[in-house]
Amino acid sequence: MAEETSDNCVFIGGKPFMNYVTGVVMQFTTKKATEVLLKARGKFISRAVDVAEVATKRFMKGQAEVKDIRIDSEEFENKEGKQVRVSTIEILIGKK
Amino acid sequence: MAEETSDNCVFIGGKPFMNYVTGVVMQFTTKKATEVLLKARGKFISRAVDVAEVATKRFMKGQAEVKDIRIDSEEFENKEGKQVRVSTIEILIGKK
Numbered sequence: 758m759a760e761e762t763s764d765n766c767v768f769i770g771g772k773p774f775m776n777y778v779t780g781v782v783m784q785f786t787t788k789k790a791t792e793v794l795l796k797a798r799g800k801f802i803s804r805a806v807d808v809a810e811v812a813t814k815r816f817m818k819g820q821a822e823v824k825d826i827r828i829d830s831e832e833f834e835n836k837e838g839k840q841v842r843v844s845t846i847e848i849l850i851g852k853k
Numbered sequence: 854m855a856e857e858t859s860d861n862c863v864f865i866g867g868k869p870f871m872n873y874v875t876g877v878v879m880q881f882t883t884k885k886a887t888e889v890l891l892k893a894r895g896k897f898i899s900r901a902v903d904v905a906e907v908a909t910k911r912f913m914k915g916q917a918e919v920k921d922i923r924i925d926s927e928e929f930e931n932k933e934g935k936q937v938r939v940s941t942i943e944i945l946i947g948k949k
Contacts, residue, residue: 800896801899802898802899802902803895803896803898803899803940806898806940806942807940809924810924810926810940826923826924828902828905828906828944829906842906842907844902844903844906848924
């Protein structure tokens with residue numbers, strides 16, 4: 758449903774917003790996870806924060822909360838061989 | 854230079870990216886701040902992360918680091934009287 762889901766990890770991309778929120782909630786409910794890690798890069802970082810906020814404050818209010826947030830950078834070579842830097846975020850959501 | 858600067862706080866908006874990076878660096882150098890708080894809402898959250906990464910890993914490498922990151926939501930009424938939720942981020946950068 759969400760872009761990619763493995764090991765309680767949800768990668769945020771360009772799919773419909775609610776897919777990701779549902780993906781997070783299902784990890785906790787159906788898969789009985791105690792923690793879910795949201796990951797995003799570049800422009801999808803804002804979206805990852807939206808997903809975390811909506812999941813913890815609306816759908817899992819009182820049951821889950823943001824436990825940790827980390828930001829970092831990744832460097833890679835683009836198609837033109839130019840070195841490019843992109844920011845990343847990891848948001849750890851855990852059961853209360 | 855940056856959108857708004859007060860009390861060692863830099864609000865990230867739609868101005869040229871380097872304005873914000875320079876704004877952060879100047880708080881530390883010219884204004885002798887020990888901490889600078891980056892704030893952003895909605896789509897500018899990704900940009901705030903970029904500013905934090907470029908400031909700490911390029912311009913102030915070894916001198917400053919991300920100390921804390923918080924996300925939250927703000928609710929407000931838009932022009933049509935509809936209740937709208939927007940995500941916010943605060944990134945605290947401190948001297949090493």
